[in-house]
Amino acid sequence: MAGGLFANEFRVDAPAPGEIMRRRARSHVGFLAGSGFVLLVVLLAVFAPWVSPSDPFTQDLDARLLDPIWGKGGDWAHPLGTDSLGRDYLTRILFGARISLTIGFGAAIISGVVGSTIGIVGGYFGGRVDAFVMYLINVKLALPGILIALSLVSVFGGSLVALIAILGFLFWDRFAVVTRSVTQQVRGQEFVAAAEAVGASHARIVTREILPNVMSHIIVIASLEMAIAILVEAVLSFLGLGIQPPTPSWGLLISEGRNFMFFKPWLITLPGLALFFLVIAINLMGDGIRDITVPEGRAR
């Protein structure tokens, strides 16, 4: 078809934007692998009580520090062995996924709401408001995140809710930086001027015109921040200030296994690998969503 310069725009059978994205998603290996693995972990976490071979808290002092199935005397009763109190390690790791995912989702949602609000307000109103937003971002960047998190957790305790709140309110800066600059770009577009001309309120313009255009960026950052929150929770729990025993958190499992790592290294390698693969999968998923929804934002 010898179309003119704009041929594609006049074709009635041109694919809809949603269809284009679905096509991109289906051919994006990283996205498929990443989101597939994340989905698997989510399912395993949700159905942990049914899929795991035993209970995460039941101790069996006669069956302490058993080797996994590939080790000496491995037994299908405990496919990944047992920990120092005889608790089934596979079960502990499966239940640990619940903690990581809950904290990851919770913290990403809070930091997403906080950071995007700050960023959009700064980018939309500009001027002094924006100067204040930049000042807030600068203060946040200057504070050492891990140290603040450790201090706050030691003051407020390492409950699940406290951890989600602390991590959520600590890692909003990336949301603010990105939504601020995207909002600035969208703000200058004609459709925003048109909405202003017909007398739309600020609230309406922000929710109807700005937000839909910033949303894909927010989702991409949310996936990255989720991975970071999961890693920081693991660190806090590893250092003994996050999730408290006997709750199975991956960071805590690594910390508990540390005393035995010279003879039973799998006690630290297994939960570490779980953490590592979940974070890689979330990152691949996030990079994939970026390529699919905002391909111009790709680092080529």
Next chain:
Amino acid sequence: MGRFFVQRLAVAVLVAITVSVIGFALLRVSGDLAADLAGEDASPAEIAEIAALYGLDRPLHEQYLSWAANALGGDLGQSLFTNEPVMDLILERVGVTILLSLYSLVLALAIAIPLGVLAAIRANTSIDRAALGVAVFGQAIPNFWFGLILIYLFGVLLRWLPISGSSSFAHFILPTVALGTAVMPALMRLTRTGMLEVLEADFIRTARAKGLRPGAVFFKHALRNAILPVVSLSAVSLGFLLGGSVIVETVFALNGIGLLAYESILRSDFPVVQSILVFVSLAYIVLTLASDLINARLDPRIRLG
């Protein structure tokens, strides 16, 4: 230059003041300082006496101002645990943290720059994808866990390197690898993106067209222009490393201010925690300010734009 310099400096001072207020507030939300100072079995009257002695019964803004004035004069108060001046505790240990941060940054740059340049020159080939894989790996691997794995491999199985302490250069090798891995990916991605942009520029085509060797084109002409953002990020990373070394220092029992902060948090020694917090923040502010000013000097578009 003058106006940009003054503006940037004013923001830095404002941020520094805010950070110090936050540090001060952290000490106050952490509990009743007078009760901590008085000891466990002090009577309410004794606690009130201590509060009056240290000025803890005065309004908060007065307390902040006198604390800030003392801090500016080099007096950061005393540790609740050892009763030593906090300044002495920090000065004793800050050298280890600075060394670890610098080693880690050097290691990260030594990997990030060649890898980033290579990935850009061979963009969209398997070399590029391998470099990206290294970045994804470095970003996802949990720092503390990587440290433990290194301890197991090189300290226990192979017995090549010491696994804890800070008395010799060898003690720094494993912590440097663990910490350097964390900051390398961002530096590598930035080098790659910068190189890709520069390689498309006209002056590179000219350089190629006049027959310069590819090595001269890439390293002399292109890298020099692509490196500017990498220099800024290095300064920012150094600030991050000073605060982020707490994990690696704890895993390797490396006696720097990160380990000091962790130990102080565990024993609720908040005057020390607060001082380290403010110290690390100020270091970050000074480093980013310096990198902004250097960039503005090198690139007139920033200071005039």
